[in-house]
Amino acid sequence: MSDARDLKVVGHSVDKLDAIALATGGEKFTADDLPAGTLFARILTSPWAHARLKKIDTAAARQMKGVRAVITWEDVPRVAHTTAGQGFPEPSPYDTFTLDNKVRFVGDRVAAVAAETPEIAKAACEAIEVEYEQLPAIFDPRQSMKDGAPVIHDEPEARVIIPVPYDKERNMAAQVTANVGDIEAGLGQADVVVEREFEVHQAQHCPMEPHVALAFVDGRGRLVIRTSTQVPFHVRRVVAERLQWPVGRLRVIKPRIGGGFGSKQEVLLEDIPAFLAIQTGKPVLLEYTRGEEFASSRTRHPQILKVRAGAKKDGTLTGYDLDILMNTGAYGSHALTVVCNSGSKTLPLYRWQNIRFRGTSVYTNLPVAGAYRGYGATQAYFPLEVLLDELAEKIGMDAIELRRRNHIRSGEGSPIFQALGEGTEGVSQTIGSCGLAECIELGAAEIGWKDKRGKAALQTGPIRRGVGMCCLMQGSSIPHVDMGAAYLKMNEDGTFNLLLGATDLGTGSDTVLAQVAAEILGVPASMMTVYSSDTDLTPFDVGAYASSTTYLSGEAVAKAARHARELLLEVAGEILGCPTEDIELVNAHAIARNGNKAHFSEIGRHSLYVKNQRQIQGSASHVTQKSPPPFSAQFAEVEVDTETGQVKVLKYVAAVDCGTAINPKLAEGQIQGAVLNGISYALTEEFVFDPRGRLLNNDFNYYKIFSAADVPDIRALLVPTWEATGPFGAKSVSEIGINGPIPAIANAIYDAVGIRLTKTPFTPERVLRALGKI
Amino acid sequence: MVNITLTINGEKTSCTVAPDEKLIDTLRRHGRTDVKKGCGEGTCGSCVVLLNGRLVTSCIVFSAAADGGEILTAAGLGTANSPHLIQTSFVKAGAVQCGFCTPGMVMAAKALLDVVPEPNVDQIKTALDGNLCRCTGYVKIIEAVQNAARTLGGKDEVTHE
Numbered sequence: 001m002s003d004a005r006d007l008k009v010v011g012h013s014v015d016k017l018d019a020i021a022l023a024t025g026g027e028k029f030t031a032d033d034l035p036a037g038t039l040f041a042r043i044l045t046s047p048w049a050h051a052r053l054k055k056i057d058t059a060a061a062r063q064m065k066g067v068r069a070v071i072t073w074e075d076v077p078r079v080a081h082t083t084a085g086q087g088f089p090e091p092s093p094y095d096t097f098t099l100d101n102k103v104r105f106v107g108d109r110v111a112a113v114a115a116e117t118p119e120i121a122k123a124a125c126e127a128i129e130v131e132y133e134q135l136p137a138i139f140d141p142r143q144s145m146k147d148g149a150p151v152i153h154d155e156p157e158a159r160v161i162i163p164v165p166y167d168k169e170r171n172m173a174a175q176v177t178a179n180v181g182d183i184e185a186g187l188g189q190a191d192v193v194v195e196r197e198f199e200v201h202q203a204q205h206c207p208m209e210p211h212v213a214l215a216f217v218d219g220r221g222r223l224v225i226r227t228s229t230q231v232p233f234h235v236r237r238v239v240a241e242r243l244q245w246p247v248g249r250l251r252v253i254k255p256r257i258g259g260g261f262g263s264k265q266e267v268l269l270e271d272i273p274a275f276l277a278i279q280t281g282k283p284v285l286l287e288y289t290r291g292e293e294f295a296s297s298r299t300r301h302p303q304i305l306k307v308r309a310g311a312k313k314d315g316t317l318t319g320y321d322l323d324i325l326m327n328t329g330a331y332g333s334h335a336l337t338v339v340c341n342s343g344s345k346t347l348p349l350y351r352w353q354n355i356r357f358r359g360t361s362v363y364t365n366l367p368v369a370g371a372y373r374g375y376g377a378t379q380a381y382f383p384l385e386v387l388l389d390e391l392a393e394k395i396g397m398d399a400i401e402l403r404r405r406n407h408i409r410s411g412e413g414s415p416i417f418q419a420l421g422e423g424t425e426g427v428s429q430t431i432g433s434c435g436l437a438e439c440i441e442l443g444a445a446e447i448g449w450k451d452k453r454g455k456a457a458l459q460t461g462p463i464r465r466g467v468g469m470c471c472l473m474q475g476s477s478i479p480h481v482d483m484g485a486a487y488l489k490m491n492e493d494g495t496f497n498l499l500l501g502a503t504d505l506g507t508g509s510d511t512v513l514a515q516v517a518a519e520i521l522g523v524p525a526s527m528m529t530v531y532s533s534d535t536d537l538t539p540f541d542v543g544a545y546a547s548s549t550t551y552l553s554g555e556a557v558a559k560a561a562r563h564a565r566e567l568l569l570e571v572a573g574e575i576l577g578c579p580t581e582d583i584e585l586v587n588a589h590a591i592a593r594n595g596n597k598a599h600f601s602e603i604g605r606h607s608l609y610v611k612n613q614r615q616i617q618g619s620a621s622h623v624t625q626k627s628p629p630p631f632s633a634q635f636a637e638v639e640v641d642t643e644t645g646q647v648k649v650l651k652y653v654a655a656v657d658c659g660t661a662i663n664p665k666l667a668e669g670q671i672q673g674a675v676l677n678g679i680s681y682a683l684t685e686e687f688v689f690d691p692r693g694r695l696l697n698n699d700f701n702y703y704k705i706f707s708a709a710d711v712p713d714i715r716a717l718l719v720p721t722w723e724a725t726g727p728f729g730a731k732s733v734s735e736i737g738i739n740g741p742i743p744a745i746a747n748a749i750y751d752a753v754g755i756r757l758t759k760t761p762f763t764p765e766r767v768l769r770a771l772g773k774i
Numbered sequence: 775m776v777n778i779t780l781t782i783n784g785e786k787t788s789c790t791v792a793p794d795e796k797l798i799d800t801l802r803r804h805g806r807t808d809v810k811k812g813c814g815e816g817t818c819g820s821c822v823v824l825l826n827g828r829l830v831t832s833c834i835v836f837s838a839a840a841d842g843g844e845i846l847t848a849a850g851l852g853t854a855n856s857p858h859l860i861q862t863s864f865v866k867a868g869a870v871q872c873g874f875c876t877p878g879m880v881m882a883a884k885a886l887l888d889v890v891p892e893p894n895v896d897q898i899k900t901a902l903d904g905n906l907c908r909c910t911g912y913v914k915i916i917e918a919v920q921n922a923a924r925t926l927g928g929k930d931e932v933t934h935e
Contacts, residue, residue: 015865022873023861023880025808025849032807206908208812208820208874258810258874259908290813506872506909665868669910673871676911700817700906708902708912716913 009519010728013665017511027256030212039114041286042121046103049365049693050137053101057129066116067124068280073099080157084333085231085265091423093332095158104330106694107295114276137365141327144171144362152363174336174361178419186319186354190310192394199759200379202302209258210293215273216283226253230264231543232533238267254533257505262371265545294698298370307383311391319354326361329368335361336423341376348414350406374738385470385743410434427479429626433721435657439633443655447635462643468747473629476732477548484553485539485621486560494600500532501541502553508666509549520561522585547732554727556622563618571607630731632656634740638748645764655717660729671716674737680706682741778841783850797832808849808877819905822878829885848877860922867918871909883919
């Protein structure tokens with residue numbers, strides 16, 4: 001099959017399978033279904049950015065009525081681990097403990113309480129007396145590796161478990177380098193070289209459901225954890241390790257998840273209710289408040305990016321030199337892989353003749369960073385796409401034309417694919433599908449590029465308009481690392497149960513994967529009942545991250561469905577009395593060449609009750625050999641108020657090549673959501689700290705995320721291509737959209753008012769400063 | 775403790791509440807878990823319900839102050855087998871992703887359409903301003919409300935495919 005034209009279910013916007021239950025409030029999220037007698041946990045957090053716990057007195061808290069348990073570092077095994085929800089062996093350093101006698105940021109864990117009500121738990125936390133020995137703290141990542149800087153991880157256990165650079169004595173959590181050719185020679189050959197330093201800021205994911213986990217010991221003595229996670233199988237492995245229990249004694253269930261965006265690719269809360277449930281014998285719920293979600297969960301890694309780029313007058317790109325200093329906060333969650341992705345997901349996009357890349361992750365005493373949609377690419381597209389605009393201007397070429405001449409195409413590779421992987425070497429690959437040229441063309445037409453670009457000189461008055469654009473790529477799964485698996489069985493009424501390791505965190509992956517199976521089995525998606533992510537009942541999957549679910553888990557589902565289809569055809573052949581190759585499966589019917597047909601309910605009943613009984617079923621797992629990039633061209637039209645500094649996005653166009661969009665409406669929703677998150681990040685979201693490292697704006701009043709009233713005209717354009725290695729030609733779609741707003745808006749601001757902003761977010765203050773007005 | 779009576783989705787319910795207890799906690803304790811807690815501070819809108827026909831953030835309303843009140847939540851508006859048109863409209867428009875904000879969004883839409891049956895886009899955006907969503911970018915939510923208004927008003931629905 002080479003295109004999507006003949007598909008009955010794939011490529012159609014079927015209703016999201018869980019949508020009506022969600023819209024009527026019938027679906028259960030973690031905190032919606034509490035066993036009788038559930039206790040409420042709370043974590044006492046550190047008021048200091050860097051301190052040792054000299055003394056911790058829990059006596060008063062323990063004696064309070066309604067308090068069932070209090071735990072400190074003295075009550076739990078000291079197991080160094082990473083909270084990053086990654087496959088084993090994790091590339092992130094093992095530098096975290098369930099509870100420790102040292103705190104490393106304001107909001108770090110000090111102790112935990114389980115009590116009969118949330119109010120008692122809170123009061124008990126306040127009754128714990130802690131004597132701290134304050135230590136000098138680091139809030140500026142530029143200071144982290146200076147001689148004499150305080151050592152944040154001075155504990156002997158902190159280490160990396162794969163051979164990658166790690167120097168805790170110098171607060172270096174990770175480092176990566178990659179070189180192509182000779183950068184100095186390349187820049188030497190350039191007719192123009194631009195050099196700038198950029199800064200991209202810290203931000204929080206703000207899933208509407210904060211982190212939450214429930215744990216209880218069941219009647220057989222096993223520990224059950226119901227948790228809002230993107231990585232249930234990693235939760236099982238990592239919590240078992242922390243508890244020092246065998247994996248087989250844990251069951252992890254993922255119910256409905258209220259958004260994650262990477263923040264829940266983290267084994268963040270589960271160990272605390274687990275320990276408390278084991279200690280009390282009662283179910284224990286731990287829910288982050290919104291304030292804790294801001295200060296104590298995970299954030300986007302801020303980066304300082306020093307960049308040089310060179311081009312010849314004919315548009316040849318001679319060299320790109322990228323040196324990133326990344327702040328991972330107090331712990332090194334995703335410290336290596338995010339900065340790797342800053343290179344691996346951006347550098348292959350253009351044919352740079354020479355590249356030098358270095359990324360260094362350092363510890364500070366600020367809130368911890370982690371996975372966040374875009375995963376390093378979001379940060380690194382800012383300098384890349386702004387400098388391309390600058391190069392184009394300096395050589396007198398249209399910004400789009402420079403990109404058109406240099407972007408990667410079908411059939412081409414990049415030395416970066418081989419050089420940069422997940423902390424180690426990458427996997428060489430040749431681009432299969434690439435619709436970037438079409439994305440550029442469609443997007444430019446939709447925004448009105450020709451009419452609107454470069455019209456600053458014609459405008460008068462304090463409010464000026466401009467347009468800007470950028471090109472993007474991402475990946476689809478981690479090749480040779482990620483694995484997804486699926487199981488499928490047929491019932492006597494012809495319906496199917498699809499059991500998935502893959503984790504739907506609200507993206508609609510249950511529906512998309514059901515569509516893949518339904519297409520192969522010749523049924524509407526509504527005949528699929530999907531159950532996903534329960535470590536006792538479903539097969540394994542690494543989880544929802546690295547833009548992997550559609551591409552990777554989708555192929556596992558396709559394989560499983562093909563297995564089931566073979567059995568289904570066998571039974572149908574017995575009923576219809578014809579060879580299986582003469583049978584077509586159409587709309588839940590097996591139709592023989594002679595016109596005889598059997599409905600799937602007849603086939604299901606036959607297989608279970610009538611003759612030669614067997615379960616029509618299929619199972620399969622899948623590992624990918626490549627990580628085909630989705631591509632996107634994005635365009636922003638902005639209005640800049642030169643008196644107030646306010647930047648307003650009027651229109652935003654995101655043309656995306658995600659291969660086949662298995663469910664176009666859900667794919668559009670992914671793009672629109674990612675784009676708005678990106679715009680909000682580019683313009684308003686920003687952490688504010690006091691001089692002691694305390695987050696001052698840990699709520700939605702003072703940390704502004706966009707609401708419906710702020711939404712510009714957003715156009716998501718799907719540009720279909722066919723990725724031969726993906727299910728029905730599909731690639732990923734969910735991350736790429738968030739990478740565009742920062743560079744596209746920055747370039748549009750330049751087009752409007754001639755200022756190059758190099759520090760995000762683009763607040764009125766920064767705009768006015770750049771305009772020289774303050 | 776205070777004894778109060780609430781009529782929740784048509785069911786008269788006697789509740790004993792602490793004087794400072796918030797309506798969301800009372801509702802959830804009585805099984806109304808379609809009312810979601812996203813912030814507990816009145817800033818995200820996940821918990822909005824209709825109290826005597828008015829949209830309120832139930833996480834900052836004292837339960838005792840709602841004594842005798844009639845409360846409508848998303849589950850009272852419709853169920854999976856018998857959904858309200860607004861809820862169906864959200865599904866058809868692709869406006870439901872993680873769905874955590876959806877019950878609140880649906881109630882905010884209901885509150886708007888009760889008063890303004892034919893809202894324009896700006897009116898919809900303003901009415902939903904207090905309800906945060908991090909998944910959808912609001913585009914399809916706004917479309918869902920437009921479609922619901924058209925259908926409720928007996929006009930043709932915008933086709934989705």
